[in-house]
Structure formats: C-alpha cells, structure tokens
Amino acid sequence: MGKKRGARRMSRAETVSAAAGALVPANDQAGRIEAFSFGDPEAVLDRRQLIDMIECWHNERWYEPPVPMDGLARAFRVSPHHSSAILLKCNMLAASFEASPLLTRRAFRALVQDYLVFGNAYLELRRNRLGAPLRLDHALAKYVRRGIVDGAFWFVPGNASETAFAPGSVVQLAAPSVDQEIYGLPEYLSALQSALLNESATLFRRRYYLNGSHAGFILYATGEFADGDVDALREALRASKGPGNFRNLFVHAPKGAENGIKLLPIAEVGARDEFLGIKNTTRDDVLAAHRVPPQLLGIVPANAGGFGDVTKATDAFYELEIAPLQAVFLEVNDWLGAEAVRFRERSAARAA
Structure with a gap:
C-alpha cells in the first residue's frame, strides 16, 4: 500500500511534543488491544507501616504516642459493638x-x-504533709505523656499549657506493644477498620433514606396517549411526593402498546447493597478482637439454636478476660507498696 495523501512521518522532537498533550496508545501493533495491569491494589489510607518503622519521637521533654490519642477517643463510639464490649469489661x-x-x-x-x-x-499519687500516701487520683490518659527522663510525666491538654507531674508521682499501666516500650497500644487495633466500615455503612444507609434516593425512578413511556394524559400523569407523580409517599399510581392507556410504560429505578444499586452483610461481618470482627460472647451484648441470634447458655458464656468470659485484666491492675499495688487495688472472688462477686 502506498502512503496516504498529505501524510508524513513525524520527527522525534515532534513526537515528544505531541505526546506531552495527547493520549498515545501503548504498544499499538496493527490495532491489536494490549492489556496490562498496574500491580496489586493498595488502600490509600493503609499507613499501618508507619507504626512499625518509627519509634516514639520526643521534643526534648516528653514522648509522643505512636497512635494519636484523640483518634482513639473518637473511635470509642464508632460502633455499638465496639463501645459495648469495652463498657461490658469495664x-x-x-x-x-x-x-x-x-x-x-x-x-x-x-x-x-x-x-x-x-x-x-x-494514676497520680497524692501525699499528705508528712509525705505518706493520701490517695490515688485518675489522670486522663488522652492528655498524659511520658517524659524522656525516667519517672517523669507531663499533662498536655490541647487547649491549655502543659504541666509536669511531680517526679515519681505517676504510675503507668500499659498494654504491651511489639514495636516500642514507652506507650501501650489497645488490643482492638486490628478490628478498628471493621468498626469504621460498620459506621460508614450505617451513615450511608441513613443518608440514603434522608435524601430520598430510595424513591427515585425514571418513567419511560413510548406508547400512544390521548391529549392531556401526559399532563395528568405528570400531576399524579408530583402529588405522590412529599409526606405520605410510596403511594400506588394507576395508569390506563387504552391505545398503548405492550411495554409502552416502563418504570426504571435509578436507586437500585443502593437498595440492593449488602448492608446487613457488612453490618454482621464487621460486628463479628469487632467481637473477635474484644473476645466477647455475642449473647453478653444482647445480640439476637440468627438461627433457632441461639448462642448457648449465657451463664456458661459469662463464666468462661470472666475466667479468660476479666481475671487477666484484674492481674494487670494489681500492678498498682506493686508500684505503691500498699494494697490500693483488690478484687472480690468470683463466687463472692456472683453472690452479690
């Protein structure tokens, strides 16, 4: 085949200049389609590696925690199962x-x-004038920072000046972390994304009903209508909106063809989403992270068999979760050198 009329081969400089402002197909071989991939998907918000790669940095006075404390405080109420599991243990x-x-x-x-x-x-230890222990006051963990000097702690609120605690007056209880030994990390971090997804699903469904998208549709008509029928249909559709919607509408077209009127819903994607599946799956993730039996949170079983005996579940939960947590808070006695924390036996607590 000869060259097309008016066509010429572009120089290298012209090719580079044209490619800068145009979409150039890659590997264009005789019009064949070339398929390629960009690699594995990666979440935009997936920055968990930051915790593993850095230590707790400091400002020459105190260390900053590896996870923002205000973010954990906001996430406390992110889903009912997350907060309920924490409050149950509490x-x-x-x-x-x-x-x-x-x-x-x-x-x-x-x-x-x-x-x-x-x-x-x-906990902050208050002493009397003679120097003897008087009481232990709770210090908000959201604003307490560990100093770079051993035994030093700072109270750093967001809207006021920082204050240094008296040296040796603060005891810290920290859940073990595999990355650093300055601050503890909560055990539910692995399920935090599931809790956030649970909240997002609820907010999406709530907005879905508030904005009225569940009533949206397209009325597609191709049949023959008498004079004034289209206007009457339009007025009937307008009257069906507002309070008392979801009303039935009757349409009569004597000369209309089959399928002359079609109702095409535009909110079908939102109406058929996996709302219940998302809620149930994320709920199970959260309960697994907290290791709380579902019957202790008032969850209704989906099957007729139920979740089993709630008394046996409570006893097992107390032995596996509450008793180890009690041992954690007994560390206060070791630091203080006196019995400030004590618990009743399981039998005495059950009888009470």
Whole structure:
C-alpha cells in the first residue's frame, strides 16, 4: 500500500511534543488491544507501616504516642459493638472491685476505661504533709505523656499549657506493644477498620433514606396517549411526593402498546447493597478482637439454636478476660507498696 495523501512521518522532537498533550496508545501493533495491569491494589489510607518503622519521637521533654490519642477517643463510639464490649469489661471489673482508702470506685472505673480504650492508664499519687500516701487520683490518659527522663510525666491538654507531674508521682499501666516500650497500644487495633466500615455503612444507609434516593425512578413511556394524559400523569407523580409517599399510581392507556410504560429505578444499586452483610461481618470482627460472647451484648441470634447458655458464656468470659485484666491492675499495688487495688472472688462477686 502506498502512503496516504498529505501524510508524513513525524520527527522525534515532534513526537515528544505531541505526546506531552495527547493520549498515545501503548504498544499499538496493527490495532491489536494490549492489556496490562498496574500491580496489586493498595488502600490509600493503609499507613499501618508507619507504626512499625518509627519509634516514639520526643521534643526534648516528653514522648509522643505512636497512635494519636484523640483518634482513639473518637473511635470509642464508632460502633455499638465496639463501645459495648469495652463498657461490658469495664462494668464487670468495677463490680468485682473493692474500694480502698487510697482508690475510690469512681477513679478505678475511669482507670479501667482508659486502659481499654487507649491501652494506657495513669494514676497520680497524692501525699499528705508528712509525705505518706493520701490517695490515688485518675489522670486522663488522652492528655498524659511520658517524659524522656525516667519517672517523669507531663499533662498536655490541647487547649491549655502543659504541666509536669511531680517526679515519681505517676504510675503507668500499659498494654504491651511489639514495636516500642514507652506507650501501650489497645488490643482492638486490628478490628478498628471493621468498626469504621460498620459506621460508614450505617451513615450511608441513613443518608440514603434522608435524601430520598430510595424513591427515585425514571418513567419511560413510548406508547400512544390521548391529549392531556401526559399532563395528568405528570400531576399524579408530583402529588405522590412529599409526606405520605410510596403511594400506588394507576395508569390506563387504552391505545398503548405492550411495554409502552416502563418504570426504571435509578436507586437500585443502593437498595440492593449488602448492608446487613457488612453490618454482621464487621460486628463479628469487632467481637473477635474484644473476645466477647455475642449473647453478653444482647445480640439476637440468627438461627433457632441461639448462642448457648449465657451463664456458661459469662463464666468462661470472666475466667479468660476479666481475671487477666484484674492481674494487670494489681500492678498498682506493686508500684505503691500498699494494697490500693483488690478484687472480690468470683463466687463472692456472683453472690452479690
């Protein structure tokens, strides 16, 4: 075949200049389609590696935690199962706690909640004028920072100046972390994405109903209509909106052809989403991270067999989860050198 009329071969400089402002097909071989991939999918928000690659940096006074404390505080109410599992453990620990002259029930409950939410909990020792221990006050873990000097702690609120605690007056309870030994990390971090997805599904469904997309459709008509029928149909559709919607509409077309009127829903994708599947799957992830039996959170079983005996589940949960947590808070006694934290036996707590 000869050359086409008016066509000429572009120079290398012209080719580069044209490619800068045009979409040039790659590997164009006689019009054949070339398929290629860009690699494995990667989540935009997947930055968990940052925790593994850096240590807790400091500003010459205190260390910053590896995970933002304000983010964990906001995530506490992200889903009902996440907060309920934490509050269940908190309630069971508070019920078995025996108040002492050094530590009140209120301070202990706040201590437990901080430990379960942030993976860190702090108590400040107050002394009398003679230097003897007077009481232990709860310090908000969200704002407490560990100093670079051994035994030093700082209170760093967001809207006020930082304050240094008296040296040696703060005890820290920290959940173990495999990356650093300065701050603890909560055990539910692996299920936090599932809890956020649960919240996103709920918000999507709520907005879906609030904006009225569930009533959207396209009325496609191709049949023959008498004069005024289209206007009457339009007015009937307008009247079906607003309060009292989802009303039935009757259309009569004597000369209309088959399939002359079609109703094409435009919100079908939102109406058929896997809302229940997302909710149930993310709920199971959260409960697995907290290791809480579903019957203890009031979850209705989907099958007729149920979840089993709730009493046996409670006993197993107490032995496997609550008793180990009690041992964590007994570390306060080791630091203080006195019995400030004590718990009742399981039989005594059950009888009460």
